[in-house]
Amino acid sequence: MRNLPEGPDKEAIALLMARIQHDPRVKEVLGNEDLAVLRYLLNGGPAGSVSGTKTERDLQLEKSMLSAFVENTPAAVAMFDTQFRYIAYSRRWLEEYKLTGRNILGLSHYEVFPNISDEWKEIHLRCLNGAVERNEEDRWRPDGWEHDQFLRWEVRPWYQYDGQTGGIMMLTQDITEMCLQREELRAAKLQAEQASLAKSEFLANMSHEIRTPLNGVIGFTDLILKTELSPTQQQYLSIVNQSANTLLHLISDILDFSKIEAGKLELDIERCDLHELVSEASDVLAFQAQSKGLKMTLAMAEHTPKHIWTDPIRLKQILINLLGNAVKFTEKGEIEMKIEAKPAERPNHHHFRFAIKDTGIGIRKEKQHKIFDVFLQEDASTTKKYGGTGLGLSISNKLLGLMGSQLQLSSTPGEGSTFYFSLLLQTAQDTPPEQPEQPDMNEKTESTESNTEHFSVLIAEDNGVNMLLLKTIIKRIAPYATIEESVNGEECFQKCIENLPDIIFMDILMPEINGYEATKMIRATFPETHIPIIALTASNAIGEKERCLAAGMDDYLTKPVVMESIAYVIDTWVRKMKVHLNIDIVKDIVGDNEARLKEFFSIARKEISNSFTKLQEHFEHQDMKGIQYSAHKLSGTAVSAGLVQLSRIAVKLEDMQEFDPGTISGYLKKMKEEMITGFELMDKVSREGTE
Template sequence: MNGAGTELRQSSKPKRYAVVTGVAWTLAVGFSMAWSFIQERDAMHEAAKVDARAQFEKDIVYRRWNAGHGGVYVPVTERAQPNPWLAGLKDRDVETTTGKRLTLINPAYMTRQVHELNFESSGIRGHITSLRPIRQANAPDNWETRALESFERGQQEYSSVELMDGVPHLRLMRPLMVEQSCLRCHPGPSYSVGDVRGGISVSVPLAPYSALARNKMAATGAGHLTFWAAGLGGIILAARRITRDDRSLLLQQARLAESEERNRLLSEVALEGIVIHDRGIVQDMNARFAKLFGYPREELEGINVISLLFHPDDIGSMIDKMSRAHSEPYQVRGVKKDGTVFDVEIEGYNLQHGDKSVRVVSVRDITERRRAEEALRQSEALFRNLFEHHAAVKLIIDPVSGAIVDANNAAVSFYGWSREQLRAMNIRDINMLSPEELVSELENTKNMERIHFFFRHRRADDSVRDVEVFSSRIEVKGREYLHSIVHDVTERKRAEEELLLAKEQAESANRAKSEFLANMSHEIRTPMNGVIGMTGLLLETGLADEQRRYAEIVRTSAASLLQVIDDILDFSKIEAGRLEMETIGFDLRTLLDDLAESLAFKANEKGLTFTCLLRPEVPRFLMGDPVRLKQVLVNLAGNALKFTHQGEISVEVGSLTKTGDSVKLRFAVRDTGIGIPPEKTELLFEKFTQADASITRKYGGTGLGLAICKRLVQMMGGEIGVTSRPGVGSEFWFTASFGTQNLRDSSPEPDGGDGPLQLLSDLGHDDVRILLVEDNATNRQVALGIIKRLGLRGDAAANGAEALDLLATTPYDLVLMDVQMPVMDGFEATRHIRDVRSPVLNHEIPVIALTAHAMKGDRRKCLDAGMNDYLAKPIFPDALAEMLVKWLPRRCRISNDGDGERANAVPAVPDGTPVFDRPGLEARLMGDESLVTEVVAAFLADMPDLIERLRAAVADGEPATVAHWAHTIKGGAASVGGERLRAAAAALEYAAVAGGMGGVACCMNMLEIEFGRLCEIMRQDYVKE
């Protein structure tokens, strides 16, 4: 029934269609309509089949009822004539005391008459038949014959749609089984219970169902056609739903559901033993009752079942309950035929049957239920035993009220109250949280199965303990409780607090160490700034040779001392875990060029050859920390210079592995120096250690350099090592991992030959005003001297307050701000500058921090205060110039040389720089005039294309690409002696790298002018018309 109902509901479910093309839509609608009709047809057949089954079940019930009474006497009428096949029964016909003649109607005769009445009223045909009928008039037709033959093969139902008298019917047939009551009329040996003696066929006309289905199909078809027409019109833009409610089908479905429910109830009743008795004497029973007690049914008929089937000790209570019209279910013990005693539950009520009252009793075997109850009782006893004697503290708590329902022995021992006292308490009595906080905690865990708390619990002696509570929800007799296990964690908490205190003390000591290092850095670097700065300024004055030599010694010694300071601070930061690696884009080739340039002079002084080799497979543009990488290389190469007296030093970079966007490189620094004994190599990378004490006395050094290198290499994801032979030389190598980047992501540095010192003049910064804020008079003098040497104007203030006064009256272009100063420090002064409410003229003025602090976080602290950048003391001219180029606004100067064609030219190079260095070019090509002509011709042919590529990059606003092509043009110009074009390309490259696209336009204009001048001269000298 449920399946049929589901199909009916599915047949009326909404269907979703989509609009595609006209043909596809028509096919889809046609298929859907056909499928719907098939579903309706199947639902119609299933509904008819369900009715046929219900009709069959009704026939069986009628037959069972008739057979149960041994037949039924009815008045003799024209329709109810005496059954000739029962003529052998002497009581077939009887006459009442009033003279009315009655005849006995057996089950089959009554069933046929019911079939006739049913056919007249509803058109439903019924037919009892078999393969071996007693009367040929009851012989099966062909369809019934096939059905009966299938029953002999074990099939339980046979159905199909057939035409009867030209009208379609749903025909269904089920086997007719011999039951116990049948044996009264058929006592012979050829009948036994369970035999198939034939069948009852039910033929239901499909016309009523077809009418309902046609209505549904018509509605469905109309809906489909409507959607089909709408789809062809192209106006259906979204899915639509069609719902049709057929009340007739719903009513039919409801009737089928009611019929099914009745059958289900009958089936449920049949699962119980049912007996009808009169004062204990059996009147009737179902098969289940006899089976329950292990007796054949016939042995129980007519006997007193109370004394036979129930335990003698329970009979008295049963008789007492039988005296009541209706007894509630009660439990007694039953006795089976084999003597087995089992538990049963009985419920009985009186029933008036004719002129006498009988009792109907239902009997249920509850043995399994009793066994389950016993198992539950044992389980509860086991739980109680485990609960009581568990070593852990356990509580059972009502989560709603907080009442302590139970506590085990460990809880009694832990809290100090008796079990009875604990059971009378609430969890609020022992929990140190306020009642509101405790309720909130419990409320937050309402939907959690397992709960974890940390509380403080009070004990009977008023001591308070830290506890960790694990709770889970349990159900007891339908109520929910919390089963809580309580662990005393007081000592653990005390240990954790002591550990936390020790950690805080260690961190405080570490902070104190860091502050000490920062202050020491400041105290040392501040006077060093004066020594190095003043020495640099002194060397730029007219000194005698001996004075210059003394000044050089002072500067070299100061630089060495500064290196020692840097090593100590770096190692301290590493030891404290405060040294961080940056990840930025850099040009490895430029880094190696800078390395070579910085060490080449010293190597030349010692008569050594210094080379750098970058293997072809190594990517040029990387992501990593170029500062720390260069620090390692400078340290290793500097050591090589220190310990090598003849021969050569080489730095080589190769690629080990490349995976995706990362690469692992191997760096090797080789020398032909004094070498290292094998037994000493293991000590080289330990702090404060050198190979030999005599080496320290002879060559100097702190013993920290290689230890710092080792830690830096490890932070770069690599390792470091050395191979060496005394008297032959050494190879120090290390590996490091880097990210790779595309050219557009790179920011190559300009060549060192065209640095920021020249670029300051190139970009027209000679009218810039800079404010220096510095409390140390020496440092003020040094910094102002460097600013003056750079061709710029500078003013000084001794503290932040003075600086604010000057910035409120003078339009400065940039501020160099010391950090630690009296009256007002640099951080506070910068905050005032950025505050729009302050009287400062330019709140966006670049502010560069000048500080001797060298600890982690100093740069971040400066930037957070509103400063733009960070410059560490001591201040070197190159570093200051580069910072000024980066942050000063670009200013293209306009030439007033009177040349109308070049009125907007930008003289970006010194006045004495030649446009074309012809002598230099001829010298490089050893005076070969034909070769010079060939080189110039190639330059004039190739350079316009490069200029065009550069022009496109400028138009696209891509600084990295501009820098790349400017760098290429610079190299080409240098190779042919185009000095002014080379300088213009260098200025453009640096402008793109240092400041994005801000100063590129005027530099590009300058480059094109210089290229035109160079081409004009070259064509005059070398190109023949």
């Protein structure tokens, strides 16, 4: 301890120090840290030495270390006093704010940056009062800069040893380059999306434009081929028809590839008959194989599950592509499609292996990887000799990718190739020999006898060739049908106001008012009467069918249309009155009295609905006897009410002996559809009468 000055002051200070050191009350009031500081001062300041107190040299060293740390930290950091004057800053701060070479120590932050906004000044004041504020991305334009600066920043107060706020400190990170790159990527992404959209729109428009004339070529050649022709005429027209269909398939391949690349193609999983699916795929190529003298066989292992859950359209497309390639590249010999199945570890699942083997030209090993690339075949000579786009295998492989599989190849030049793939598919229990779908065949049988019936058709189509084709097909199907024409949606709507037809064929793209708008107008104007409206479109874009149905249309036909598709639509939507609701059965019970007819329909609907509700309850409880009883009751009520189709399905359900959830669920779904259809027809008869 330093010597105190002589005299009364020395004595007084000595007494004070003794009291401080021995009086516990002083310790309680001041605390250990403040007491140490006081001892330090009473002992003469910097030259003294007190336990727990830093020397001036220590404090200076600490200040130097802090200053060096701030100056050299690899971030933009600055410290300010309570007047927002610079007391420390890093080199990065000077660099990022273009202050290199300037000594800003002691200068006000607002003097260094005179254009600081009031908003920033408020932030500084809030932080000076204890707040901590930050922003992950801030954008501003420094004075003299030619572009904006992007910052990630944080502002917080700093405190003195006594706990008082000494000022604020700012930490900033210049993220301008990162943000500009992100903006560039965003702009590039938007440009790519716009380009993709433009490509999709272009393909959709091209599809429509090409399909429209193809509709006439395929439609009329199909009609002519059904007439009496000489062998030469038959041959020539068959070639024209096949060529047109080849062009149509080419367009479909390009559109499919575009959808897959854009990620807009989704699988539509449903229960289907595997045996039927592979048979249909082989039937498509059977004629071409026979024309070349090739033997085509289908080998399916015994006990292969009959029903599977998959996207039947896409699986069939893959098989047709592979069979088509086999036929194309095989000049003699045979083509075999082989399907095998093995139970998987997952319940109700099997591993299926599909293989298409040919005795064609084969593919060299070093060229095998190329055939799965887009627009490529083994070599240029293959393209010249056999034709094609090289899209088939690529599309098939991408479709399999969506299904969790891929194409495999085993090939020997001059001996042939085997393309194969495996799929893990859910399987369903086989249904009884007679399936719910069977009544559809009866519909077609009954409808063929009604070509002398009278009904009215309204065609809305702006293309003259397509209009003539539709009229010709309809006249062949129903010679006594009355046909009205309209060339746009407005004219179609006006025709409906004059006289409602029994069915409308509505083109989607028409001048003035398109098919969507015309359909909505018709539905809004005639809410009590439901006229079947069938969409006609040359587009096969994703979601097109859904948009048509959402607009109020009942069915959807993609051009080119042929006689079979038009006949099916007329069977379904015009002649279904006789199939789904046989009014003659009802008349035999209640006669021609309209009031009694309405009352009978009301009672029948209630009874059928109650029986169906009971059926669903029995199904949930797996009560097979209850199902049989309710199905029997519903069948009797349905046949008395003239709901022929509904009664047939109920009988099939009644005849089941064992509880099969998959089959019963299918029957219930079909019954519900028939109930909706039958009840709609009852409503129509109640409103419009039986004539």
